[in-house]
Amino acid sequence: MKxxxxxxxxxxxxxxxxxxxEDIFKAMKYTLMLPGKRLRPVMCLETxxxxxxxxxxxxxxxxxxxxxxxxxxxxxxxxCMDNDDFRRGKPSNHKVFGEANAVLAGDALLTFAPQLIxxxxxxxxxxxxxKIIHEYTKFAGAYGLIAGQVVDIESEGGKLIKSPEDTLDFxxxxxxxxxxxxxLRTGAIIANASEEIIEKFDIFAKKFGLAFQIxxxxxxxxxxxxxxxxxxxxxxxxxxxxxxxLYGLENAKQKFKNLIQECYxxxxxxDSKIFKEILDKLNNRIGSV
Amino acid sequence: MKxxxxxxxxxxxxxxxxxxxEDIFKAMKYTLMLPGKRLRPVMCLETxxxxxxxxxxxxxxxxxxxxxxxxxxxxxxxxCMDNDDFRRGKPSNHKVFGEANAVLAGDALLTFAPQLIxxxxxxxxxxxxxKIIHEYTKFAGAYGLIAGQVVDIESEGGKLIKSPEDTLDFxxxxxxxxxxxxxLRTGAIIANASEEIIEKFDIFAKKFGLAFQIxxxxxxxxxxxxxxxxxxxxxxxxxxxxxxxLYGLENAKQKFKNLIQECYxxxxxxDSKIFKEILDKLNNRIGSV
Numbered sequence: 001m002k003x004x005x006x007x008x009x010x011x012x013x014x015x016x017x018x019x020x021x022e023d024i025f026k027a028m029k030y031t032l033m034l035p036g037k038r039l040r041p042v043m044c045l046e047t048x049x050x051x052x053x054x055x056x057x058x059x060x061x062x063x064x065x066x067x068x069x070x071x072x073x074x075x076x077x078x079x080c081m082d083n084d085d086f087r088r089g090k091p092s093n094h095k096v097f098g099e100a101n102a103v104l105a106g107d108a109l110l111t112f113a114p115q116l117i118x119x120x121x122x123x124x125x126x127x128x129x130x131k132i133i134h135e136y137t138k139f140a141g142a143y144g145l146i147a148g149q150v151v152d153i154e155s156e157g158g159k160l161i162k163s164p165e166d167t168l169d170f171x172x173x174x175x176x177x178x179x180x181x182x183x184l185r186t187g188a189i190i191a192n193a194s195e196e197i198i199e200k201f202d203i204f205a206k207k208f209g210l211a212f213q214i215x216x217x218x219x220x221x222x223x224x225x226x227x228x229x230x231x232x233x234x235x236x237x238x239x240x241x242x243x244x245x246l247y248g249l250e251n252a253k254q255k256f257k258n259l260i261q262e263c264y265x266x267x268x269x270x271d272s273k274i275f276k277e278i279l280d281k282l283n284n285r286i287g288s289v
Numbered sequence: 290m291k292x293x294x295x296x297x298x299x300x301x302x303x304x305x306x307x308x309x310x311e312d313i314f315k316a317m318k319y320t321l322m323l324p325g326k327r328l329r330p331v332m333c334l335e336t337x338x339x340x341x342x343x344x345x346x347x348x349x350x351x352x353x354x355x356x357x358x359x360x361x362x363x364x365x366x367x368x369c370m371d372n373d374d375f376r377r378g379k380p381s382n383h384k385v386f387g388e389a390n391a392v393l394a395g396d397a398l399l400t401f402a403p404q405l406i407x408x409x410x411x412x413x414x415x416x417x418x419x420k421i422i423h424e425y426t427k428f429a430g431a432y433g434l435i436a437g438q439v440v441d442i443e444s445e446g447g448k449l450i451k452s453p454e455d456t457l458d459f460x461x462x463x464x465x466x467x468x469x470x471x472x473l474r475t476g477a478i479i480a481n482a483s484e485e486i487i488e489k490f491d492i493f494a495k496k497f498g499l500a501f502q503i504x505x506x507x508x509x510x511x512x513x514x515x516x517x518x519x520x521x522x523x524x525x526x527x528x529x530x531x532x533x534x535l536y537g538l539e540n541a542k543q544k545f546k547n548l549i550q551e552c553y554x555x556x557x558x559x560d561s562k563i564f565k566e567i568l569d570k571l572n573n574r575i576g577s578v
Contacts, residue, residue, distance in 0.1 A: 021443070023443070081389050110430075111425070114426050118423045133403060133407065141404060
């Protein structure tokens with residue numbers, strides 16, 4: 001896992017060259033290179049590998065997904081959105097480069113990611129590239145990430161879909177699960193997997209994404225700033241809709257455990273140390289709180 | 290021309306369906322459907338046509354380019370950028386939907402545009418789609434539009450490349466000309482044109498883009514709010530770098546006329562009423578001021 005993360009970091013660093021006008025590339029690279037768990041690219045690479053592809057083929061797509069993730073973080077942190085001063089333990093993008101550059105750095109990452117897939121995926125067919133970019137555009141936009149962010153902002157103003165439960169599910173399916181879905185679906189496409197296999201990994205990604213968000217909500221409730229590297233307790237203080245605020249800590253933990261178990265059941269059919277390591281880590285952490 | 294603009298508007302309206310969460314799609318559609326000259330999509334369609342393609346094939350790409358253009362307008366108007374309250378004679382996006390939604394509407398347009406190209410271009414090959422999206426991502430991002438916007442903002446703070454002349458050329462080549470280059474290059478790709486022909490249309494687009502920006506600078510100097518539909522005289526008042534401020538009105542007009550003549554020289558080899566109509570309109574307008 002650690003080795004794979006290092007490989008992702010190395011590729012991200014290589015792909016993101018600083019050229020003129022340097023300021024915008026520096027802003028893009030700043031948040032991108034902050035130490036992160038690189039979960040989404042790692043899971044994309046591992047999906048491609050266990051389904052039979054050479055993982056070298058998957059690095060451009062895996063790194064593009066991390067760029068999309070970072071783009072969403074940069075824009076979410078803006079003063080007009082969540083107004084967050086810290087990200088991954090460091091000042092957020094607009095605190096370092098100013099608001100205008102943070103907006104533009106996010107915009108630039110959003111189109112650099114598919115550009116990277118096209119330029120660096122020489123061993124994929126045009127059909128595969130079109131499929132991958134189609135997944136990317138659907139999940140990145142108003143049918144995915146953006147939908148989640150919009151409904152999240154509106155829910156803070158009291159606007160709900162039907163119930164708070166439906167609203168929360170919609171937000172997290174779109175804000176969190178879509179990036180895991182994108183990672184696993186594109187990993188499977190790179191391995192030329194059948195529709196049936198892609199769907200199986202998609203189900204895993206939805207369950208994992210939801211579990212991951214519940215994990216995040218629980219950690220936000222109980223952890224300290226030093227551990228998470230971002231402003232915490234914010235959700236609680238703002239009366240924000242979370243799994244913990246809605247279901248209570250014990251029910252949230254149970255919901256998390258059920259989902260993680262379903263993930264084990266799917267992935268046990270494959271020989272994947274990486275997926276098991278990821279599930280174990282989250283599971284053990286929740287087991288100890 | 291008028292008929293073609295109507296067809297573009299009809300396609301934009303059809304492509305941009307309002308679905309849940311409606312607020313974001315409404316924000317995207319608001320600025321998109323404000324009456325505009327639709328120059329970029331029209332020129333994409335006309336390039337495809339005069340190079341032998343059925344223009345029906347080109348509507349998704351043409352409309353995607355208009356979406357990219359509108360995205361850049363929405364983000365440029367934000368308070369942290371140009372802070373402009375009006376666009377195409379109406380309140381700008383963030384004045385109607387708020388800053389957060391304006392940022393997100395721009396983000397969503399940026400990925401909806403290539404999504405549209407993939408979903409609606411059934412008669413293009415995967416190779417053509419990859420080529421078109423490659424052009425899109427290069428020109429939309431930090432190697433194109435965003436580079437222009439960054440250097441523009443920095444030049445207002447007094448930071449120049451080498452000379453004011455070099456800086457201004459860089460800004461307008463990237464902020465303005467790239468969208469025309471994208472329109473003509475993709476139109477040619479849709480018609481399966483050779484590299485040589487693509488390059489010829491690219492040269493036209495660079496010259497036209499520069500001429501169009503000089504036209505804009507001249508109009509900003511001399512027109513009224515009612516004519517342009519945006520806050521004008523702003524460039525002059527802010528001491529902003531423009532062709533008029535740098536070269537004087539007469540020299541700017543001469544530079545415009547030379548570029549437009551070079552455009553006529555290229556396009557006279559083709560049977561295109563539309564291109565001639567566009568060149569004539571700009572030319573006559575400058576001739577009368």
